[in-house]
Amino acid sequence: MDSHSSHLNAANRSRSSQTPSPSHSASASSSLHKRKLAASEDHAPPSTSFPPSSNDDLESLSAARGADSGSDPDESEYAVHDGYEEDFAPEPDHDSSIRTFTAARLDVNGSSRNAKIKTEEISTVELQAGTGTAGAIAPKDEAAKILTCGAYIAREEALRREEEAGRLKFVCYSNDGVDDHMMCLIGLKNIFARQLPNMPKEYIVRLLMDRKHKSVMVLRKNEVEGGIPLVVGGITYRPYHRQRFGEIAFCAISADEQVKGYGTRLMNHLKEHARDVDGLTHFLTYADNNAVGYFLKQSFTKEIYLEKDVWHGYIKDYDGVLLMECRIDPKLKYTNLSSMISKQRKAIDEMIRELSNCQNVYQVAEFQKKEGGSSKNIRVEDIPGLRDAGWTPDQWGHTRYTLFSGSGDSVTKQKQLNALIRGLLKTMQDHSDAWPFKEPVDPLDVPDYYEFIKDPIDLKTIGKRVESEQYYMTLDMFVADTRRMFNNCRTYNSPDTVYYRCATKLQAHFFSKVQAALQSGAKSQ
Numbered sequence: 001m002d003s004h005s006s007h008l009n010a011a012n013r014s015r016s017s018q019t020p021s022p023s024h025s026a027s028a029s030s031s032l033h034k035r036k037l038a039a040s041e042d043h044a045p046p047s048t049s050f051p052p053s054s055n056d057d058l059e060s061l062s063a064a065r066g067a068d069s070g071s072d073p074d075e076s077e078y079a080v081h082d083g084y085e086e087d088f089a090p091e092p093d094h095d096s097s098i099r100t101f102t103a104a105r106l107d108v109n110g111s112s113r114n115a116k117i118k119t120e121e122i123s124t125v126e127l128q129a130g131t132g133t134a135g136a137i138a139p140k141d142e143a144a145k146i147l148t149c150g151a152y153i154a155r156e157e158a159l160r161r162e163e164e165a166g167r168l169k170f171v172c173y174s175n176d177g178v179d180d181h182m183m184c185l186i187g188l189k190n191i192f193a194r195q196l197p198n199m200p201k202e203y204i205v206r207l208l209m210d211r212k213h214k215s216v217m218v219l220r221k222n223e224v225e226g227g228i229p230l231v232v233g234g235i236t237y238r239p240y241h242r243q244r245f246g247e248i249a250f251c252a253i254s255a256d257e258q259v260k261g262y263g264t265r266l267m268n269h270l271k272e273h274a275r276d277v278d279g280l281t282h283f284l285t286y287a288d289n290n291a292v293g294y295f296l297k298q299s300f301t302k303e304i305y306l307e308k309d310v311w312h313g314y315i316k317d318y319d320g321v322l323l324m325e326c327r328i329d330p331k332l333k334y335t336n337l338s339s340m341i342s343k344q345r346k347a348i349d350e351m352i353r354e355l356s357n358c359q360n361v362y363q364v365a366e367f368q369k370k371e372g373g374s375s376k377n378i379r380v381e382d383i384p385g386l387r388d389a390g391w392t393p394d395q396w397g398h399t400r401y402t403l404f405s406g407s408g409d410s411v412t413k414q415k416q417l418n419a420l421i422r423g424l425l426k427t428m429q430d431h432s433d434a435w436p437f438k439e440p441v442d443p444l445d446v447p448d449y450y451e452f453i454k455d456p457i458d459l460k461t462i463g464k465r466v467e468s469e470q471y472y473m474t475l476d477m478f479v480a481d482t483r484r485m486f487n488n489c490r491t492y493n494s495p496d497t498v499y500y501r502c503a504t505k506l507q508a509h510f511f512s513k514v515q516a517a518l519q520s521g522a523k524s525q
C-alpha cells in the first residue's frame, strides 16, 4: 500500500513553512571610532603601552589638565556638544586642583595630604547599601538569615557582608582635588586603561577628570595602616540632569576580581546613586560586542525607549557599537535586591507547598530493604509516595497491564504484555485506514514534513520496537507511540484531508480494541 508521504501534497498541508528571523550579531570592536559632534576627528592617539609605565599617573594628570571643560584650548577635540553647559555651576580652577594633588603625592611626609579644595559639592559621596529613600528593605539582622540560593544572591550577599564589615566601600568621586579621591580616580584610570585597551589612554583620563563626569567605585580597605584603599573597579558616567539620564562612559573591574559579582553590585550602587542623588531615570551606554552580555544582565536593553529628542546630540556618538538603555526603577532598592529576591522565593515556595506535597521525601531505599531488596516483589501501589502524588490504580500504564497479568513472575508478565501489544498492532495494520501510517514519511516526497514534525513515528517503526520485545515495557509506552503517530498526522495535515480522517478513524478503532482487551483482562483475573 502507498505510503503516507506519497499522498501528501502542498495543498493538503495545514501549515506553511516559516522563515526564521535572521539573527543579527554586532561585529563591533570597542575602539573609539567616530564622534560626530566633535570639532576635530584626529584627536585621539591610540594607546600604546600597557601596563602603564611608572610615570603613567603623572602623565595622566598632565592629560587631565585638558579634561576640565572650558579650561583647555584643546577642549573642542573631546568636548561633548550638549548645548547646556551653562546649566552647571561654575567649576573651580582645575589646574590648581591638579597642582595641589600632584604636590600632595610627592609629599612623602604627607603634610599636604587631605588639603581639601572646596569642590566637594560636585559629587563626593560615600554610597551605603540600603540607606536610600525608596522601598521597604529587610532589616539587617534578617538579611543575615537569608538563604543564599542561586549564584546571584550568593555573590550579592557575600559582597554585602563585606561592605557591612567595612572591608569594601562603594563611593562616588569626581575630580574635586581631594587627595584621596584623586588617588582613587588614578587607580580607576589604570584599571580602565588595562581593561579597555582599545580606548586611548588620554581619552580615559580626560573623561575621568572632567568635572561633569562622576565615578562610582568599589574600594577595598588597604590593610596597610593609613594606606589608600585599593580600587577594585568602577563606572564613570556623566549625568544630564535636565534630561534626567546618564551616559556611562567606562565600566571595568580589575582583571583578578572579575566574575565575582563586583560588576553587578557596582551597577546596583550606581543606579541607586544616580536616581537618589542625581535624579536620573535612565542610563544610556554604547556597548561593544564583549560588553553587551554584561549590560543585558544588568537590565540594559538593545531597544531605546527614551525619546530621541531627550538624548540625541547630548551623548557621544560611536560607530560599530551598540547603544543600550536601562530604565532605573523609581523605587527598587537595588543594593538590597538579593534580600528581596530571597523573600519572593520564600513566598513562592510557601505557596507551592500549600498546593502540593512535593516537599515530602520518601525513603525508597528503606522500602526496598523491607521488600527483600528485590524489585520482583514490589507492587506498584505500595511504592511510598505514589498515591500521595495523585496516582490511582485505574490509571494507564502499569496498572492496566497488571489487570491482565494477575499472577506470575515478571517474565510471564512481559510475555503477556508482548502478546497483547502484538495483537493490538495487528488490528491496526489490518485496518483499511492504516495505509498512510505504514511507512515513515519520505522527505523526498514531503520536503517540509520534518520541519514541522520533530518526533516522527509510524507503524513500521512501532512494529520493529514490538519485535524487539524489549522496547515496550509497559502498555502505556506502546499507547503513547500510537497516540503520537495520530497527533503528528493531525498536526501536519488539515482536517479536510484524507490523512486527517484516516488518523481519527484508525485511532478510534485502536482505542476500542485497547478497551476491549483491558476489560477481558480484568474479567479473567
Ligand code: COA
Residues within 6 Å of the ligand: 151, 152, 195, 196, 249, 250, 251, 252, 253, 254, 257, 258, 259, 260, 261, 262, 263, 264, 265, 287, 288, 290, 291, 292, 293, 294, 297
Ligand atoms: N559578557 C557577558 N557576560 C558577562 C561579561 C561579558 N563581558 N562580564 C561579566 N558577565 C556576566 C557574568 O558572567 C555574570 O553572569 P551571571 O550572573 O549569569 O553569572 C554577570 O555578567 C555579572 O558578573 P559580575 O561578576 O557582576 O561582573 P564583573 O565583576 O566581572 O564585571 C565587567 C563585569 C564587564 C565590568 C568586567 O568583566 C570587565 O571589567 N570587563 C572588561 C571591561 C569591559 O568590557 N567593560 C564593559 C564596557 S565599558
